[in-house]
Ligand code: HEC
């Protein structure tokens with residue numbers, strides 16, 4: 001009996017400590033992330049809803065991200081979208097006076113300053129691991145990645161990949177392939193290979209609107225062979241050493 005009393009006393013003392021140290025991943029998402037991020041879906045169905053979104057959707061995070069990237073980024077978050085999530089608020093496609101008539105200007109420019117650095121919740125390692133596990137459980141879009149596979153026989157170099165992204169498909173007008181080089185509309189592509197699952201890349205680049213019906217990325221009609229090359233290129237590119245503080 002004495003032992004039982006001692007045990008229950010101990011449980012009362014220990015349990016609050018346990019609860020705070022072991023806040024599980026789902027609770028972290030609910031309490032500290034859901035105010036900004038959509039964790040339930042569906043993606044915005046109208047342009048109006050799209051422009052109300054201030055943070056990327058996370059409800060299909062498990063179909064999208066590489067877990068190891070999540071764990072690192074959640075501890076040290078840095079900007080991914082150079083003009084922010086609501087890029088139209090921050091970019092200008094009409095050249096400013098200083099650049100009028102200049103040959104060779106091909107990208108949008110930012111209104112005012114570049115938006116780095118990003119202010120974002122930071123997690124410690126244990127929290128980041130727990131949140132990453134909970135995010136990886138969110139996989140409603142398995143049908144969009146089913147059957148997608150990176151072909152290991154495909155060979156690509158940084159030069160031939162860049163040619164596809166720049167000249168053949170013009171992805172560069174909206175995306176950067178190194179800090180400061182490329183457009184401002186979409187997320188940076190020089191970290192995409194480390195951030196995103198290959199199967200997601202194959203699926204999203206092929207049909208962006210399957211994931212996000214109102215998103216501004218057009219269907220670029222990338223040929224299947226080129227799609228494989230582009231994804232191999234993005235993975236190769238993500239291994240280059242870029243100064244991300246740029
Ligand atoms: C105050 C709003 C806010 C809160 C709270 C917040 N985030 Fe974010 N988060 C953002 C914004 C804005 C971005 C976009 C950053 C960028 O693209 O440069 C972002 C980006 C992300 C990304 C990358 C998504 C992508 O598609 O590129 C992940 C993952 C993420 N947040 C996870 C979390 C987690 C986990 C939490 C809770 C611990 C959290 N966020 C809390 C605003 C927030």
Ligand code: HEC
Nearest residue numbers: 169170171174185186187192204205215216217218220230
């Ligand atoms: C008209 C502008 C535009 C063009 C052209 C364009 N994209 Fe995008 N892209 C976007 C936008 C906008 C998003 C989604 C932004 C978001 O989720 O916040 C996006 C998203 C992506 C993503 C997902 C990135 C992530 O971090 O979630 C990849 C990968 C991508 N684009 C690759 C490409 C490739 C490869 C091409 C060329 C074949 C291309 N894009 C052409 C605007 C564009």
